[in-house]
Amino acid sequence: MEKVLIANRGEIALRILEACREEGLSAVAVFSQADREALHVREAPEAVCIGPPPAPKSYLSIPALMAACEVTGADALHPGYGFLSESAELAEICAAHGITFIGPPPEVLRLAGHKVATKERVARAGVPVLPGSPPLESLEEAVSWGKRLDYPLLLKAAAGGGGRGIRLVGSEEELRALFLRAQEEARLAFGDGTLFLERYVPSPRHVEVQILADAHGNVVHWGSRDCSVQRRHQKLVEEAPAPGLPPELRDRIEAAAVLAAKALNYVGAGTVEFLVEGEEFYLIELNARIQVEHPVSEMLVGRNLVREQLRVAKGEPLGYRQDQIELVGHAIECRLNAEDPGRDFLPSCGRLLIECLPGGIGVRLDTAIFQGMEVTPYYDPLLAKLITHGENREEARIRMNSALRRFRVRGVATNRDLLLEVIAHPDFAAGRLSTDFLERVVSSP
Numbered sequence: 001m002e003k004v005l006i007a008n009r010g011e012i013a014l015r016i017l018e019a020c021r022e023e024g025l026s027a028v029a030v031f032s033q034a035d036r037e038a039l040h041v042r043e044a045p046e047a048v049c050i051g052p053p054p055a056p057k058s059y060l061s062i063p064a065l066m067a068a069c070e071v072t073g074a075d076a077l078h079p080g081y082g083f084l085s086e087s088a089e090l091a092e093i094c095a096a097h098g099i100t101f102i103g104p105p106p107e108v109l110r111l112a113g114h115k116v117a118t119k120e121r122v123a124r125a126g127v128p129v130l131p132g133s134p135p136l137e138s139l140e141e142a143v144s145w146g147k148r149l150d151y152p153l154l155l156k157a158a159a160g161g162g163g164r165g166i167r168l169v170g171s172e173e174e175l176r177a178l179f180l181r182a183q184e185e186a187r188l189a190f191g192d193g194t195l196f197l198e199r200y201v202p203s204p205r206h207v208e209v210q211i212l213a214d215a216h217g218n219v220v221h222w223g224s225r226d227c228s229v230q231r232r233h234q235k236l237v238e239e240a241p242a243p244g245l246p247p248e249l250r251d252r253i254e255a256a257a258v259l260a261a262k263a264l265n266y267v268g269a270g271t272v273e274f275l276v277e278g279e280e281f282y283l284i285e286l287n288a289r290i291q292v293e294h295p296v297s298e299m300l301v302g303r304n305l306v307r308e309q310l311r312v313a314k315g316e317p318l319g320y321r322q323d324q325i326e327l328v329g330h331a332i333e334c335r336l337n338a339e340d341p342g343r344d345f346l347p348s349c350g351r352l353l354i355e356c357l358p359g360g361i362g363v364r365l366d367t368a369i370f371q372g373m374e375v376t377p378y379y380d381p382l383l384a385k386l387i388t389h390g391e392n393r394e395e396a397r398i399r400m401n402s403a404l405r406r407f408r409v410r411g412v413a414t415n416r417d418l419l420l421e422v423i424a425h426p427d428f429a430a431g432r433l434s435t436d437f438l439e440r441v442v443s444s445p
């Protein structure tokens, strides 16, 4: 493995580029015409245009990516997150062309891409999951499972992601009214209309575990994260370790994550997501890719997770054991999005004017923004990830408060003030977290 094609954009493309440099690999960027000026294109030693506007589709074109590998002689591909990162099809096509896909093998992607199949597999290994239905073939089957499982339930898309395709159903009437539309929407959004029902947990915490496995059977975890501060099932604030969990419960969750990874024959970096309800926890899914919030775990471990992905893809053994991983201090991440709180958080576009950016001890800004950048409507609205690290949670929180105040941009609306409100809220300060946090405590969620 010598040359990595970066099949993504934005901050994650820059992270991959830097990790390639550290690992002594060359790298190639790809871009849509809408991203001609983008930082990942200008920073990369080589870049290939893979498509004209309308731009959103460009990074999803497997033929264009394969052609870019062919033209540039890239022998590996890193998909980043989102886009094709969990595509078993892409992993298979890469393999057929002798290109190393930097991620789990296709069989693992196929299994992890299906929430019901994942739950079935890990449950057999003894990992707790929420009661739910099998994949639902018809409305009548859904109705009969609804009776058995008892309302309220969640109707979820088996192939869903990004917080989409999740609906609360309070009764059989609601299920009847929603089912066919949900099926159609899932088909359009995820290319797979499979739905299932799952017990609804009213006010859980979202706790996940970063796992890392090499191709030689070694599996470690990098500790827990709490991602309970969400808007419409999408994470907004994440932190590591998950605060306030009894150590014994945290140990059990981490052990369950490793067990789940082993049950799936996992290779690479991945995230095992759980809901925690009191002393109980349940696996909800496994994200078979690098995740947006991975930096909070890196801050505790002191290693570059993207570089670890490259090492695993090269076939290197991890080279360290679980008891050699020390988790130091506490880290918090805020997702700064270009969206307008005054207009129901619709994406906000325009030319970016940077007045001031945060920095200093314990402050990390992962971003691809630059002065005068045009924020377009084509992609997800993430502008920057602001990460702070401290000896303890309170130090990280105070640093986040100052750092957010110093994130001052104009030209687009951002969710900065909402993030400040969260960070400063007494419930957040006290670690009273649950997935309904925003609705519960913030004036304008």
Ligand code: ADP
Pocket: 081, 082, 083, 159, 160, 161, 162, 163, 190, 234, 235, 287, 290, 291, 292, 293, 380
């Ligand atoms: P994470 O789980 O890594 O915290 P998200 O679930 O928000 O992050 O997803 C990571 C990125 O991928 C986001 O930019 C999101 O918009 C996008 N994404 C995730 N899943 C899908 C999907 N199934 N289809 C399209 N985009 C997705």
Ligand code: ADP
Pocket: 130, 154, 160, 161, 162, 163, 164, 166, 198, 199, 200, 201, 202, 204, 206, 230, 233, 273, 275, 284, 285, 435
């Ligand atoms: P995605 O693939 O879109 O990330 P997940 O299954 O991971 O979907 O769920 C996203 C979020 O939706 C969770 O973090 C949680 O807030 C909520 N959620 C998912 N399943 C349940 C459930 N059974 N009960 C309550 N909330 C849930």
Ligand code: MG
Pocket: 273, 285
């Ligand atoms: Mg999830």
